[in-house]
Amino acid sequence: MTQLAIEAKGLSKQFGQHIAVNQLDLSIPKGCIYGFLGPNGCGKSTSIRLLTGLLEASSGEVHILGESLKGNEENLKRRLGYMTQRFSLYDTLSVKENLQFVAAIYGFTGKRARQRIDELLALYDLTAQHKQHAGSMSGGQKQRLALACATLHSPELLFLDEPTSAVDPENRREFWERLFDLSASGTSILVSTHYMDEAERCHALAILEKGHKRADGSPQDLMAQLPASVIEVSGDALRPLKQQLTQHPSVLSAAQVGTYLRVLVKDNQAAPLEFMRQLCPQHQVAMTRPNLEDVFVVSTGGRHVG
Amino acid sequence: MWVRIYAVLRKELKQLSRDKMTFGMVIMIPLVQLLLFGYAINTDARHIPVGVVNLSQSSESRALISDLEASQSIDFQQEYPNINSAQQAIVTGEVRAVLYLPSDFVSRLVQHPNYYSGQKIAPQVFTRPVGQWLVDGSDTVITSTIKALQNMPLQSVGNRTTEQAVASFAVVPFFNPEQRTVVNIVPGLVAVILTMTMILFTSTAIVREREQGNMEFLINTPIRSIELMVGKIIPYVLVGLIQVGIILGIGYWVFSVPLMGGLTSLLLAALLFIFASLTLGLVISTLAKTQLQAMQMTIFILLPSILLSGFMFPYEAMPNVAQWIAECLPATHFMRMIRAIVLRDAMLTELLKDSIWLVTFILCGLLIASLRFRKKLG
Numbered sequence: 244m245t246q247l248a249i250e251a252k253g254l255s256k257q258f259g260q261h262i263a264v265n266q267l268d269l270s271i272p273k274g275c276i277y278g279f280l281g282p283n284g285c286g287k288s289t290s291i292r293l294l295t296g297l298l299e300a301s302s303g304e305v306h307i308l309g310e311s312l313k314g315n316e317e318n319l320k321r322r323l324g325y326m327t328q329r330f331s332l333y334d335t336l337s338v339k340e341n342l343q344f345v346a347a348i349y350g351f352t353g354k355r356a357r358q359r360i361d362e363l364l365a366l367y368d369l370t371a372q373h374k375q376h377a378g379s380m381s382g383g384q385k386q387r388l389a390l391a392c393a394t395l396h397s398p399e400l401l402f403l404d405e406p407t408s409a410v411d412p413e414n415r416r417e418f419w420e421r422l423f424d425l426s427a428s429g430t431s432i433l434v435s436t437h438y439m440d441e442a443e444r445c446h447a448l449a450i451l452e453k454g455h456k457r458a459d460g461s462p463q464d465l466m467a468q469l470p471a472s473v474i475e476v477s478g479d480a481l482r483p484l485k486q487q488l489t490q491h492p493s494v495l496s497a498a499q500v501g502t503y504l505r506v507l508v509k510d511n512q513a514a515p516l517e518f519m520r521q522l523c524p525q526h527q528v529a530m531t532r533p534n535l536e537d538v539f540v541v542s543t544g545g546r547h548v549g
Numbered sequence: 550m551w552v553r554i555y556a557v558l559r560k561e562l563k564q565l566s567r568d569k570m571t572f573g574m575v576i577m578i579p580l581v582q583l584l585l586f587g588y589a590i591n592t593d594a595r596h597i598p599v600g601v602v603n604l605s606q607s608s609e610s611r612a613l614i615s616d617l618e619a620s621q622s623i624d625f626q627q628e629y630p631n632i633n634s635a636q637q638a639i640v641t642g643e644v645r646a647v648l649y650l651p652s653d654f655v656s657r658l659v660q661h662p663n664y665y666s667g668q669k670i671a672p673q674v675f676t677r678p679v680g681q682w683l684v685d686g687s688d689t690v691i692t693s694t695i696k697a698l699q700n701m702p703l704q705s706v707g708n709r710t711t712e713q714a715v716a717s718f719a720v721v722p723f724f725n726p727e728q729r730t731v732v733n734i735v736p737g738l739v740a741v742i743l744t745m746t747m748i749l750f751t752s753t754a755i756v757r758e759r760e761q762g763n764m765e766f767l768i769n770t771p772i773r774s775i776e777l778m779v780g781k782i783i784p785y786v787l788v789g790l791i792q793v794g795i796i797l798g799i800g801y802w803v804f805s806v807p808l809m810g811g812l813t814s815l816l817l818a819a820l821l822f823i824f825a826s827l828t829l830g831l832v833i834s835t836l837a838k839t840q841l842q843a844m845q846m847t848i849f850i851l852l853p854s855i856l857l858s859g860f861m862f863p864y865e866a867m868p869n870v871a872q873w874i875a876e877c878l879p880a881t882h883f884m885r886m887i888r889a890i891v892l893r894d895a896m897l898t899e900l901l902k903d904s905i906w907l908v909t910f911i912l913c914g915l916l917i918a919s920l921r922f923r924k925k926l927g
């Protein structure tokens with residue numbers, strides 16, 4: 244009995260000349276919320292489709308819940324839940340009709356189906372809207388309906404592809420509460436996102452860029468082990484200073500945050516604070532705690548922040 | 550398995566009943582087409598506008614003109630002074646044909662064999678046509694209507710009563726005694742409309758799920774491709790039967806197209822063809838990536854189904870290549886079957902060859918569709 248929900252070795256997917264997922268290795272333990280963090284087009288959706296068996300991998304091996312994915316796709320489908328990036332339920336059906344359809348597809352009939360649907364309507368706060376057509380609902384409601392449908396059959400492993408991209412912050416908090424509930428009840432969850440604050444809530448995460456995994460681990464470890472120092476620089480004329488600093492080979496990136504410049508200095512500088520004082524004597528400099536965005540910038544080599 | 554098929558079926562029916570556009574098309578396509586073909590399309594030309602250049606100006610020439618007009622196939626609308634102005638009128642489209650009667654019309658007429666019916670004419674007498682037709686040949690229906698006048702009897706010209714010529718053949722129409730085009734068109738229209746709607750509806754219904762992203766979720770559920778396909782097809786079988794009912798019903802009550810054959814044979818034949826068209830739609834849905842592509846492919850099938858199936862032109866009159874293509878189309882086989890059943894009271898058992906062909910087509914189509922329809926994206 245393995246304790247891994249997902250295990251992937253050398254997983255790759257090529258579309259023509261373009262490699263969307265490149266030699267991805269994953270080992271995700273059961274019971275955790277695992278995040279895929281990366282910008283648009285980095286291969287999050289493609290990775291999830293590969294892991295659910297929706298797309299055929301160009302190469303690599305995947306084990307899901309201890310079983311080899313290849314050849315077991317159909318058996319595994321009863322144990323997996325998948326909430327697609329795009330709303331994938333029927334706009335012209337009501338909330339309840341959508342749930343009834345999904346219930347029947349998963350073999351729920353009669354009383355068992357009714358009970359489960361009522362349970363989900365209550366859990367996801369959709370009881371009042373159960374007659375409303377899905378197409379006319381707000382982003383938050385659609386997302387709750389999609390989650391209800393994806394979890395109707397109580398899957399052991401749940402894939403969520405950018406579940407909160409069309410949702411306001413209030414609903415996002417709510418949504419994450421539901422995810423922690425699911426996780427507490429034993430569901431393993433893989434969620435993709437391009438929001439740093441969301442990624443920070445995950446138990447562990449992988450940073451993806453252009454199909455490559457650049458880093459993985461728990462957010463705390465990633466931040467603690469950041470191979471760079473974070474220094475806040477304040478003072479006048481920050482824009483020209485920024486230009487000047489980014490020229491230096493030891494400076495990974497410099498980004499303006501309000502009245503500060505947030506500068507990432509490579510670890511090859513033993514005394515980063517001193518180094519910065521020399522570079523900009525007219526400004527105040529101070530060390531600060533790294534955050535996940537710094538981790539992201541360092542692991543993608545500063546290519547996404549400027 | 551049945552639970553899932555039923556779930557898909559119920560979902561599909563609900564979506565269909567809420568999709569006003571598609572629902573309207575189910576009813577409107579047969580209605581509009583039927584009225585269009587029933588009233589407007591008529592291959593027997595009537596009242597073709599023609600002109601005349603009458604250089605003879607005799608009582609005989611005027612008698613000939615009124616004789617021609619009595620046939621109702623042409624209307625003399627203009628008289629032109631000379632052949633040049635008549636030609637001009639054809640070019641501008643003012644008239645579709647012009648009758649030219651030369652100044653020696655009367656002397657030609659009295660020498661013409663059709664003038665003295667029954668009476669032998671000395672073979673050495675040189676006879677010439679009494680006049681000439683200039684026809685706008687671009688429309689073959691008009692040309693053939695005028696050509697039919699070529700051998701018109703001329704005895705009655707000049708009010709001379711003579712015995713009637715005996716025709717070489719007597720023609721007895723076995724079916725459709727009044728020779729109305731609509732009688733042949735209405736059953737044929739069943740084939741054309743079913744081809745159009747059945748293929749289009751199934752192919753777009755499945756491609757739409759893929760386009761709108763529903764398929765991505767659906768593929769990740771335990772549903773099997775055959776369950777999805779059967780569940781999607783069945784509602785459209787009902788739609789097809791409703792359309793057959795509408796077309797034949799209106800044909801019967803509005804156009805008095807007889808329903809000679811048994812309803813069981815009719816129902817079975819219609820079901821066979823509906824299933825054949827639906828499986829064709831399924832195959833298309835596995836090829837097309839967008840609804841637009843599905844529509845284009847449907848038209849690609851629809852055009853030969855209209856032109857080659859025997860709906861427009863008799864199958865036997867087509868060149869061999871066209872016949873081979875026609876043989877591949879389910880519409881051709883159904884066209885034969887439904888005309889035989891509706892108009893000639895044939896039994897399905899007498900149409901075994903076409904029935905077997907359709908069954909084979911359905912089985913092959915289902916096989917191809919389920920082989921091609923993989924539960925994968927991309």
Ligand SMILES: Nc1ncnc2c1ncn2[C@@H]1O[C@H](COP(=O)(O)OP(=O)(O)O)[C@@H](O)[C@H]1O
Pocket residue numbers: 258261263281282283284285286287288289290927
């Ligand atoms: N079916 C496909 N055919 C060709 N290229 C694709 C296909 N799906 C995704 N891609 C490409 O693969 C890359 C990764 O896409 P995706 O996984 O959707 O990114 P993300 O979900 O992280 O935004 C993109 O560059 C995209 O254009």
Ligand SMILES: [Mg+2]
Pocket residue numbers: 284287288289328404405
């Ligand atoms: Mg994506």
